[in-house]
Amino acid sequence: MAFSDRELACRDCGSSFVFTAGEQEFYATKGLQHDPVRCPSCRANRRTLRPDEREDAPSYGVFVSWGGRTPRQLHAAQCHECGQTTEIPFMARGDRPVFCSNCYNAVRERQEAAELAAQQRLAALVSGAAAAPMAEEPAEREANTVVPARE
Ligand SMILES: [Zn+2]
Ligand SMILES: [Zn+2]
Numbered sequence: 001m002a003f004s005d006r007e008l009a010c011r012d013c014g015s016s017f018v019f020t021a022g023e024q025e026f027y028a029t030k031g032l033q034h035d036p037v038r039c040p041s042c043r044a045n046r047r048t049l050r051p052d053e054r055e056d057a058p059s060y061g062v063f064v065s066w067g068g069r070t071p072r073q074l075h076a077a078q079c080h081e082c083g084q085t086t087e088i089p090f091m092a093r094g095d096r097p098v099f100c101s102n103c104y105n106a107v108r109e110r111q112e113a114a115e116l117a118a119q120q121r122l123a124a125l126v127s128g129a130a131a132a133p134m135a136e137e138p139a140e141r142e143a144n145t146v147v148p149a150r151e
Helices: 021-029 040-049 101-131 138-144
Strands: 006-009 016-019 075-078 085-088
Touching: none
Parallel strands: none
Antiparallel strands: 006 016, 075 085
16 A cells, blocks of 8 residues: 655644655554644654653653652752751742741741731721821821821
């Protein structure tokens, strides 16, 4: 059976590609009944996008995270709170303290408590102002009211 080059349309990108006589012959010897549905570059893309489906999946070594699909590198950093060495999934920057997971929870609780206290102070201030008797010169007061700049 003679094969001749055929032009096919890629299912993914829609561009046409040539299914050569040689490839058709190769497909036939493999017992494949179907024409390829994707152009070579889309086929290559799919392969790189789904490495876990390849038998020869590339190994990233230390970049492989446990069970995760995204390669992730851990960086050693020193906990700002207790001084222990901990591993974090990002590069430590000088402008931000790094905490180990134990200290992080404690620090976060402390921060949340501080924020809550600040909010309560602000709320008390606002309700106190609203409850306060009107000043003698309400018009002037209003004119002088400045919206506090947010930080
Ligand atoms: Zn394509
Ligand atoms: Zn710590």
